[in-house]
Amino acid sequence: MDFLILAIIILAVVAIFQLLKIYELSRELRPDEAPVITEADSRMNARMGMIFIFGFFAFILWCVYKWGDKLLPEPASKHGVEIDQLWDVTMIIIGIPFVICNFLLFFFLNKYTYKKDRKADYFAHSNKLEAIWTVVPAIVLSALIVYGLRVWNDVTDHTTISANENPVNIELYARQFDWTARYAGDDNKLGDANYQMINGSNALGLITPEAIADRLAEITKDSTALRAKLDEQVKLEGIIFPKKSKPVDPHAHGAASHDGEHHAPAPNPEAHAKGEEHGGGHHEDPYAWAGNSKPVRAIVDELEHLTRMKRSIETFAKKRFTSSGDDLLVKGEFHLPVNKAVVFQFRAQDVIHSAYMPHFRVQMNAVPGMKTNFAFTPTITTAKMRENTKNPTFDYYLLCNKICGNAHYNMKMLIVVEDQASYDKWIKEQKTFAAQMAALLAPPAADSTTTKTLVPPTDTTMAKAPTAKPVK
Amino acid sequence: MSHVIDHGHAADDHQNHHHHETFFNKYVFSQDHKMISKQFLITAIIMGIIAMLMSTAFRMQLAYPGEKFPILETFLGKWAKDGVLDPSFYLALVTIHGTIMVFFVLTGGLSGTFSNLLIPLQIGARDMASGFLNMLSYWFFFVSSAIMVYSVVIETGPASGGWTVYPPLSALPQAMPGSGLGMTLWLVSMSIFIVSSLLGSLNYIVTIINLRTVGMKMTRLPLTIWAFFITAILGVLSFPVLLAAALLLIFDRSMGTSFYLSDIFIGGQALEQTGGSPILYQHLFWFLGHPEVYIVLLPALGLASEVIATNSRKPIFGYRAMIASMLGIAFLSFIVWGHHMFITGMNPFLGSVFVFTTLLVAIPSAVKVFNYLTTLWKGNLVLTPAMMFGIGLVSFFITGGVTGIILGDSALDINVHDTYFVVAHFHIVMGSSAIFGMFAGIYHWFPRMYGRMMNKKIGYAHFWLTFVGAYGVFFPQHFLGLAGVPRRYYANTEFPMFDGLVDINVLVTSFAILAAAAQALFLFNFFYSIWRGPKAPQNPWNSNTLEWTAPVKHMHGNWPGEIPHVYRWAYDYSKPGKEKDFVPQNIPMEDGELDEGH
Numbered sequence A: 001m002d003f004l005i006l007a008i009i010i011l012a013v014v015a016i017f018q019l020l021k022i023y024e025l026s027r028e029l030r031p032d033e034a035p036v037i038t039e040a041d042s043r044m045n046a047r048m049g050m051i052f053i054f055g056f057f058a059f060i061l062w063c064v065y066k067w068g069d070k071l072l073p074e075p076a077s078k079h080g081v082e083i084d085q086l087w088d089v090t091m092i093i094i095g096i097p098f099v100i101c102n103f104l105l106f107f108f109l110n111k112y113t114y115k116k117d118r119k120a121d122y123f124a125h126s127n128k129l130e131a132i133w134t135v136v137p138a139i140v141l142s143a144l145i146v147y148g149l150r151v152w153n154d155v156t157d158h159t160t161i162s163a164n165e166n167p168v169n170i171e172l173y174a175r176q177f178d179w180t181a182r183y184a185g186d187d188n189k190l191g192d193a194n195y196q197m198i199n200g201s202n203a204l205g206l207i208t209p210e211a212i213a214d215r216l217a218e219i220t221k222d223s224t225a226l227r228a229k230l231d232e233q234v235k236l237e238g239i240i241f242p243k244k245s246k247p248v249d250p251h252a253h254g255a256a257s258h259d260g261e262h263h264a265p266a267p268n269p270e271a272h273a274k275g276e277e278h279g280g281g282h283h284e285d286p287y288a289w290a291g292n293s294k295p296v297r298a299i300v301d302e303l304e305h306l307t308r309m310k311r312s313i314e315t316f317a318k319k320r321f322t323s324s325g326d327d328l329l330v331k332g333e334f335h336l337p338v339n340k341a342v343v344f345q346f347r348a349q350d351v352i353h354s355a356y357m358p359h360f361r362v363q364m365n366a367v368p369g370m371k372t373n374f375a376f377t378p379t380i381t382t383a384k385m386r387e388n389t390k391n392p393t394f395d396y397y398l399l400c401n402k403i404c405g406n407a408h409y410n411m412k413m414l415i416v417v418e419d420q421a422s423y424d425k426w427i428k429e430q431k432t433f434a435a436q437m438a439a440l441l442a443p444p445a446a447d448s449t450t451t452k453t454l455v456p457p458t459d460t461t462m463a464k465a466p467t468a469k470p471v472k
Numbered sequence B: 001m002s003h004v005i006d007h008g009h010a011a012d013d014h015q016n017h018h019h020h021e022t023f024f025n026k027y028v029f030s031q032d033h034k035m036i037s038k039q040f041l042i043t044a045i046i047m048g049i050i051a052m053l054m055s056t057a058f059r060m061q062l063a064y065p066g067e068k069f070p071i072l073e074t075f076l077g078k079w080a081k082d083g084v085l086d087p088s089f090y091l092a093l094v095t096i097h098g099t100i101m102v103f104f105v106l107t108g109g110l111s112g113t114f115s116n117l118l119i120p121l122q123i124g125a126r127d128m129a130s131g132f133l134n135m136l137s138y139w140f141f142f143v144s145s146a147i148m149v150y151s152v153v154i155e156t157g158p159a160s161g162g163w164t165v166y167p168p169l170s171a172l173p174q175a176m177p178g179s180g181l182g183m184t185l186w187l188v189s190m191s192i193f194i195v196s197s198l199l200g201s202l203n204y205i206v207t208i209i210n211l212r213t214v215g216m217k218m219t220r221l222p223l224t225i226w227a228f229f230i231t232a233i234l235g236v237l238s239f240p241v242l243l244a245a246a247l248l249l250i251f252d253r254s255m256g257t258s259f260y261l262s263d264i265f266i267g268g269q270a271l272e273q274t275g276g277s278p279i280l281y282q283h284l285f286w287f288l289g290h291p292e293v294y295i296v297l298l299p300a301l302g303l304a305s306e307v308i309a310t311n312s313r314k315p316i317f318g319y320r321a322m323i324a325s326m327l328g329i330a331f332l333s334f335i336v337w338g339h340h341m342f343i344t345g346m347n348p349f350l351g352s353v354f355v356f357t358t359l360l361v362a363i364p365s366a367v368k369v370f371n372y373l374t375t376l377w378k379g380n381l382v383l384t385p386a387m388m389f390g391i392g393l394v395s396f397f398i399t400g401g402v403t404g405i406i407l408g409d410s411a412l413d414i415n416v417h418d419t420y421f422v423v424a425h426f427h428i429v430m431g432s433s434a435i436f437g438m439f440a441g442i443y444h445w446f447p448r449m450y451g452r453m454m455n456k457k458i459g460y461a462h463f464w465l466t467f468v469g470a471y472g473v474f475f476p477q478h479f480l481g482l483a484g485v486p487r488r489y490y491a492n493t494e495f496p497m498f499d500g501l502v503d504i505n506v507l508v509t510s511f512a513i514l515a516a517a518a519q520a521l522f523l524f525n526f527f528y529s530i531w532r533g534p535k536a537p538q539n540p541w542n543s544n545t546l547e548w549t550a551p552v553k554h555m556h557g558n559w560p561g562e563i564p565h566v567y568r569w570a571y572d573y574s575k576p577g578k579e580k581d582f583v584p585q586n587i588p589m590e591d592g593e594l595d596e597g598h
């Protein structure tokens, strides 16, 4: 390696020396002497071309020799074998024209180098030749398309797996900058989730009765704090608003949408003076009293947002949902049983990520607002792969392969493929979401003054989540 | 040819005005296509140097992750504390490098330089249809370049979400520092760039359709003009879609709309936007993005066709097939964009359709390669520096083209998508090819632009070092990709599986430095020759096209008297029965002579 670099540097130095020499020469050139390209120039470059093309092919072989064994090992999944076969066939099909065309290019350069007294062949077109090299690639490509699409169908068709093989269901959840694997748990069904549920104790926004209660309590707490802040700001800015129209009250507001009692407060005279017209079709600004105060507007907006979120959570709390309480959440590494189908679901919290598991020939984007899927069957355990590659530290990895921010390059999870027994043992040690959340929310033993209370669930379709009373 | 307008009388007007030329309207706000072409070229060269230096900086990081290069701190300040490149600035450099190379060097620069220089001169016109729009096109280009460069030095750094700027990453300032003001500037710069590109393209199209000289039928146009023509059409049809995508992104960023955003929790906040789709952006982006690679490539292929035919002293083989394949590629380029999105969760059936259309592109591409090879076959090859760059282009087009068949095949793309395999592929087939086409053009038409010759020996040294350098940089990257190394990674040190690959990165970086250093040869040669190069003869390459009949000395209106008429196609090289091995297009046919161009 070092030798090569040295060679490159020497080459560069030589080039620079030549440049200096050329520079001298060029100064001697008479300005008016027409500098034509001589036969010798052409010959020199034609020779260089020949050296280049053999050098290039040798370089490719050297790369293969040097790095061939550092590439991905044999595919560790069922469909991966199919993909690799298609790969090999394609490599042969493209390798042939690659070698031949590149070679001919430089061969012709050498063979038909300029000679003053030779005349080129005036050969402008030939329908026969052109037909041949349109039709032959067309046939080859058609074959490749058909073959490729068959593999693609096999790889992406998950219906048979889902229907027949009782697969393991796993969700890979991406966010800046880590992965969480969620196993479907006792019911082998991934529970529901919603991004509005996300908070400190529920990074995936999973829906369980306890999580709903926790989240609603949190929203209430947040809006109470915000209202206090609003009062302060209003006082600070000396804003006066009509008695009836208390700033915003998320709770009142939520309930009020039906009874019409909570309409906008009368717009204050100041706003009018500033030219805020309330013409025919215009909606009245319910917060006209805030005038142009940016901080007040921001707080009010935030309060409204919390209200809407609360309403939205209450809405899906009322619907029938699959609780995620039994799902197992793991970080850092996840395990797969060998020779058993796995159906993956992918979600993302913030930006697009991509779940890349190169050893299994798997890649699928995780897109916010969307669920994506991929199913496959791992076929080689980590231990076996270590043997096969003669690398005792070999490991499978999940990488993030869609630029997602500064630490994109370090967003990973270790994957362990093992036999069913070891897998069963491992999975038993994992904690359910419900357990993890309870542990997080449990008041520390010494300090029991926390106001949060969680009512245990009675049934997965709770009509209404109890909320802690807001502090006035 | 009733459409051909003879501008003979215009020449006199132009000459009368000659002495009114001030410094400003000759060199700055010039409406002369030749001057505008030089303005585009110089701007593109400066942008190219910037983008190239950026690539050397981040290549150093990849080869020697975490090592200290105090020089980086000198230049980058807080972005390279203690000489170690910051991850966020690494991404910023990659993003701006890609953006500048693709749009500013190889779209604005390449088309701007050669469409402007060659369209009027090769079709026999006094100037572009609208000199004023042409001038605006350059100045919009200049302003957008300036904004893009300025965005690099602002406090929060430039856009860093990759040159494709996918939302939500690019839409949310909370997601990364570069998504703040830097991203806004990126969008502003690109919007202005698109306006520039549209003004230019419309002008090219109108000029080619309306201002051809007497006898210059479409079927007698040199392939350069055909390439510029098709490129301009591609640009007019696809850039507006990018503009739309950018506008919607601007709305999402600053007006709370949710075209591309849905269900996002970031920075401790659940955003209100719902119902949008990040994938929508990708559809819009790649609807431009794929044609864009041909907007970059076709002009380069056109230049190479002309250079290769001239220096083979032989007609281009299959003139009509070359046009047909360009049209085929252009048409197909509008229906293949989905091959960038196979793994976004798109319906697999839709993926199948894109596999089909994508692999079809290989057919016209193969035709082009075979036709180039046949043009060389039994030629009498004068290996000028321009010719060498043309040959280099063909080689890259082959090498990079074949890996396109892998990436276009969805099942294979699963594993190499977004890895260094892709980086290798597009740098070879689009980056290196197009840059080599551009160099071929510069070496070939330098005498036409500046009336002087470039030094051929330095030219050869430049070619060989760059050619070897480019293959040395980009070929080994295939192996990185096959080992599963993702692109846009600040370092490969976090995965034990990449430990054995440090060597490749060191090798690649060494070649990158070599190739970058070789560009000093070019810069010296270029600028030295502008002032000190030997005076160029009228037709240094014994070429057939009209630009070599125009006086070397700069003048408005291109030809002092009447515009030459055209009697034959551009490729009568080594025609049997002719004394010389070339017959310019303005030489009338002899009795009984057949015109290949018809």
Ligand code: HEM
Residues within 6 Å of the ligand: B052, B055, B056, B059, B094, B095, B097, B098, B099, B101, B102, B106, B161, B162, B163, B164, B423, B426, B427, B430, B431, B432, B435, B473, B486, B487, B488, B489, B512, B515, B516
């Ligand atoms: C001076 C020689 C060049 C070197 C050493 C170089 C190197 C690189 C490297 C290492 C990357 C980062 C890959 C990644 O992490 O994704 C990159 C990205 C890129 N380069 Fe170059 N490059 C060069 C010239 C070019 C040229 C001529 C083009 C014109 C097409 C180009 C276009 C791009 C693009 C579009 C990207 C992707 C940026 C992104 O990921 O957003 N580069 N280049």
Ligand SMILES: [Cu+2]
Residues within 6 Å of the ligand: A174, A175, A176, A177, A352, A353, A354, A400, A401, A402, A403, A404, A408, A411
């Ligand atoms: Cu990520």
Ligand SMILES: [Cu+2]
Residues within 6 Å of the ligand: B289, B290, B293, B336, B337, B339, B340
């Ligand atoms: Cu494409």
